[in-house]
Amino acid sequence: MAGPTRNELLFRFFFSLGGLGLLVITVMVRGISSAAALVEVVGIAGAFFGGTAIWSALKLWRNRD
Numbered sequence: 001m002a003g004p005t006r007n008e009l010l011f012r013f014f015f016s017l018g019g020l021g022l023l024v025i026t027v028m029v030r031g032i033s034s035a036a037a038l039v040e041v042v043g044i045a046g047a048f049f050g051g052t053a054i055w056s057a058l059k060l061w062r063n064r065d
Helices: 006-030 037-062
Strands: none
Touching: 006 037
């Protein structure tokens, strides 16, 4: 198994950037609350989308043509 193709990595990268953008817009519109949901929504979603974006960017950078 060779791993994800370049097109799949590009999709993951842009999808993650879109998710991070929506997360930022949501925080700007709704504000930052002091509830425990802040950790769940911002922390976990930010870690997921940010981690996926970084991982995809690194794979694309290493395997550029």
